[in-house]
Amino acid sequence: MDLRPSEQQRAVCDGVSDFLDKEVTPERVRDAEPMGFDAGVWRGLADMGVPTLGVSEELGGMGAGLLDLALVAEAIGAHLTPAPILETQVSLRAVERVDAGLAGQMRAGVEDSSLSSSLALRPARQGVFELVPGGAVSTYVVGLDGEELVCIEADPPGATGLLSNFGDAPLAHRQSDGGSRTVLARGQEARGQFDAALDEWRVLTAAALVGLGSRAVDLGVEYARSREQFGVPIGSFQVVAHRLADVATEIEGAQLLVHEAAWAVDEGRADAAELACMAYLFACESGQHAAAESLHFHGGYGFTLEYDIQLFHRRAKAWSLALDGRTGEFQNLADRLLAGSLAPSGGN
Amino acid sequence: MDFNLSERSERFRGEVREFLAEHVTDDLRDRVRETGTIHDWGLHRAMAEKGWIAAAWPEEYGGQGRDDFEMAAFYEEAVIAEAPLDGLLITMIIANTLRHVGTEEQKRELIPQMIGGDAICALGYSEPGSGSDVASVRTRAVRDGDEWVIDGEKVFTTLAHESQYVFLLTRTDTEVAKHKGLTMFLVPMDTPGIETRPIHTLGGERTNSTFYSGVRVDDRWRIGEVNGGWDVMGVALTFERTETGGTESARVLHEFVEWAREATDDQDRPRIEDPSLRETVARIAIRNEVARLMALKATWVAAAGGLPGVEGSMARLFYATRFQESCSEILDQMGPRGALQHGAEGAPVHGRLERAFRHSAVTTIYGGTSEIQRTIIARRGLELPSGR
Ligand SMILES: Cc1cc2nc3c(=O)[nH]c(=O)nc-3n(C[C@H](O)[C@H](O)[C@H](O)COP(=O)(O)OP(=O)(O)OC[C@H]3O[C@@H](n4cnc5c(N)ncnc54)[C@H](O)[C@@H]3O)c2cc1C
Numbered sequence: 001m002d003l004r005p006s007e008q009q010r011a012v013c014d015g016v017s018d019f020l021d022k023e024v025t026p027e028r029v030r031d032a033e034p035m036g037f038d039a040g041v042w043r044g045l046a047d048m049g050v051p052t053l054g055v056s057e058e059l060g061g062m063g064a065g066l067l068d069l070a071l072v073a074e075a076i077g078a079h080l081t082p083a084p085i086l087e088t089q090v091s092l093r094a095v096e097r098v099d100a101g102l103a104g105q106m107r108a109g110v111e112d113s114s115l116s117s118s119l120a121l122r123p124a125r126q127g128v129f130e131l132v133p134g135g136a137v138s139t140y141v142v143g144l145d146g147e148e149l150v151c152i153e154a155d156p157p158g159a160t161g162l163l164s165n166f167g168d169a170p171l172a173h174r175q176s177d178g179g180s181r182t183v184l185a186r187g188q189e190a191r192g193q194f195d196a197a198l199d200e201w202r203v204l205t206a207a208a209l210v211g212l213g214s215r216a217v218d219l220g221v222e223y224a225r226s227r228e229q230f231g232v233p234i235g236s237f238q239v240v241a242h243r244l245a246d247v248a249t250e251i252e253g254a255q256l257l258v259h260e261a262a263w264a265v266d267e268g269r270a271d272a273a274e275l276a277c278m279a280y281l282f283a284c285e286s287g288q289h290a291a292a293e294s295l296h297f298h299g300g301y302g303f304t305l306e307y308d309i310q311l312f313h314r315r316a317k318a319w320s321l322a323l324d325g326r327t328g329e330f331q332n333l334a335d336r337l338l339a340g341s342l343a344p345s346g347g348n
Numbered sequence: 349m350d351f352n353l354s355e356r357s358e359r360f361r362g363e364v365r366e367f368l369a370e371h372v373t374d375d376l377r378d379r380v381r382e383t384g385t386i387h388d389w390g391l392h393r394a395m396a397e398k399g400w401i402a403a404a405w406p407e408e409y410g411g412q413g414r415d416d417f418e419m420a421a422f423y424e425e426a427v428i429a430e431a432p433l434d435g436l437l438i439t440m441i442i443a444n445t446l447r448h449v450g451t452e453e454q455k456r457e458l459i460p461q462m463i464g465g466d467a468i469c470a471l472g473y474s475e476p477g478s479g480s481d482v483a484s485v486r487t488r489a490v491r492d493g494d495e496w497v498i499d500g501e502k503v504f505t506t507l508a509h510e511s512q513y514v515f516l517l518t519r520t521d522t523e524v525a526k527h528k529g530l531t532m533f534l535v536p537m538d539t540p541g542i543e544t545r546p547i548h549t550l551g552g553e554r555t556n557s558t559f560y561s562g563v564r565v566d567d568r569w570r571i572g573e574v575n576g577g578w579d580v581m582g583v584a585l586t587f588e589r590t591e592t593g594g595t596e597s598a599r600v601l602h603e604f605v606e607w608a609r610e611a612t613d614d615q616d617r618p619r620i621e622d623p624s625l626r627e628t629v630a631r632i633a634i635r636n637e638v639a640r641l642m643a644l645k646a647t648w649v650a651a652a653g654g655l656p657g658v659e660g661s662m663a664r665l666f667y668a669t670r671f672q673e674s675c676s677e678i679l680d681q682m683g684p685r686g687a688l689q690h691g692a693e694g695a696p697v698h699g700r701l702e703r704a705f706r707h708s709a710v711t712t713i714y715g716g717t718s719e720i721q722r723t724i725i726a727r728r729g730l731e732l733p734s735g736r
């Protein structure tokens with residue numbers, strides 16, 4: 001057991017974090033609203049090879065595993081980065097697993113022409129992928145259409161297609177039968193590939209929520225140290241300190257779970273699907289809780305648009321709403337768990 | 349990063365599991381349930397024969413050089429098997445402390461008894477007036493030549509009724525700041541003047557009040573410096589960490605699911621198909637995995653030579669608070685039958701889950717309450733200012 005990121009993982013994360021610290025300021029995040037997309041940020045990250053990090057080296061990517069991507073996604077989430085990074089990573093990887101040629105073209109499209117790509121989280125209904133994350137800006141959409149796993153290439157709808165939402169994310173409906181349509185897989189194979197892609201999305205979204213939650217805790221802690229009432233910093237009030245300790249603890253737990261889930265996917269472990277579901281559910285819960293508590297301890301200022309914590313609070317909720325009802329996800333997890341014995345193995 | 353446990357630890361786990369399957373019988377478990385004494389001399393001696401009481405110690409000190417992960421596996425297996433190991437755990441806190449701060453004579457005389465399975469110890473910190481604020485203890489020790497005379501009262505002296513020794517925190521100076529006037533002793537329980545009275549608890553565990561009147565002990569039973577008791581406690585506390593994370597909760601969840609696979613509702617529908625029950629299973633499984641990982645992280649920090657203060661507090665806080673919720677939600681799923689106890693007709697899983705529910709109440713209290721853990725996290729982890 002070793003919980004330290006490798007040298008290489010640290011180097012990649014530091015590079016991305018430096019860029020994000022400089023470029024993706026809260027002002028930049030606000031300026032990108034309501035579309036939730038900043039072309040300059042996207043270009044910068046594409047130049048660094050971030051959206052294509054998970055593509056294999058043969059196809060011109062960096063061959064990163066899901067754990068590498070998860071570590072990067074924490075930084076992406078912490079900065080509320082207005083660019084469909086993880087959507088692109090997940091969908092490129094999904095395509096590469098079944099159609100390397102197309103994945104290579106898509107990678108070139110991302111790096112040369114600033115295109116992006118999305119995963120439709122829900123199977124198409126009557127020719128429409130509904131509420132696709134990144135769908136308003138992505139040229140490529142990968143999704144399940146009936147018995148087929150497809151990749152659609154079409155001009156993104158942009159602002160006209162944007163479904164305005166309080167997370168200020170580039171959500172849009174997309175045609176599953178328009179544009180140039182490539183069938184990637186059929187039947188069982190299509191379903192299996194889609195499920196694998198969705199699990200990767202769960203893990204990376206969870207990682208982004210961990211980053212978001214962790215930054216939200218930091219904001220709350222900083223505020224609690226500096227804001228004074230009754231002649232003392234509010235962080236010296238035990239209720240404030242203890243509730244912040246609770247959310248810090250939850251985020252720490254969520255981070256461990258996300259890392260384990262990503263590792264399990266990379267290692268092809270039998271419990272990877274279970275862990276991906278767990279990581280997503282727990283990161284949703286703890287990310288939202290961290291942002292809500294942090295906002296609360298900003299008092300009235302936390303409720304104003306001037307303070308940054310509201311940016312986190314809105315996105316924590318919105319990102320957690322991406323899959324159809326978390327209740328459905330709990331059932332999903334229960335199905336996965338109850339297929340096994342749930343015996344307390346202790347260890348692995 | 350690598351979440352694989354070591355091959356060594358998994359090999360040891362297998363050995364421990366096999367041993368416990370043989371020695372922790374249903375009879376033994378029944379006896380523990382009835383007496384509330386989380387210790388069994390037969391098991392303890394069998395463990396001593398295996399060399400497992402101080403398994404983590406280097407061989408030259410009578411141990412087996414087991415690493416932190418092997419020890420984590422050992423404790424996890426003990427929890428799964430419900431092995432009554434409080435005696436072993438408490439005794440090892442003291443044996444470890446002696447190894448660090450004891451005199452050569454103390455080590456030579458006491459440690460072999462402890463790790464040989466002949467003597468166990470109780471922790472005598474808490475008093476009626478001193479719990480979380482343990483530095484405020486009032487049990488007095490007054491010097492009289494080469495001896496000390498001890499008078500006072502301790503509470504929650506768990507296993508005092510089985511122990512050969514009590515690790516006693518006393519006040520030796522009332523004129524200085526409270527944590528500067530403390531001295532630690534290891535007092536033989538057969539010294540005249542000690543009285544033990546049982547305290548029975550909600551979870552069925554037995555603990556005790558212990559009373560000390562005119563108890564005379566030679567100075568050689570003093571551990572550490574005179575007025576250095578707080579430092580000795582500091583050392584002892586670092587050995588108290590045997591967090592097994594979600595293991596107990598994982599056992600409880602497993603029992604619940606086994607019940608749910610058999611049970612039916614009023615309309616004969618299998619309970620296991622009920623979405624609300626399934627959601628409960630999913631929620632508890634998540635908490636258990638997180639608790640397991642947090643405990644592993646603390647173990648990992650310790651294995652790397654660090655002191656997992658904040659990590660340990662986080663693991664404990666998370667586990668304790670979530671375990672309580674989980675036990676309660678499990679009973680909710682069982683409805684009126686959830687209250688049935690061992691021996692009652694139709695008691696789910698022989699009343700094991702209602703017992704877990706009763707027991708869970710103590711997890712946020714002993715070994716440092718959740719508030720104490722939160723304060724550690726807030727001050728040391730988040731660097732928030734201290735205050736009221
Ligand atoms: C089953 C059992 C076994 C035990 N075994 C032993 C043993 O073997 N040896 C031993 O010495 N002790 C033992 N204890 C005692 C245990 O360590 C104490 O119960 C514990 O430290 C809390 O002390 P207390 O019970 O006096 O509660 P108190 O300290 O009075 O606390 C009461 C409440 O006030 C809160 N509180 C206290 N101080 C603060 C603060 N500064 N900030 C915020 N909230 C605060 C607590 O969190 C708690 O909720 C045992 C207890 C139990 C229940």
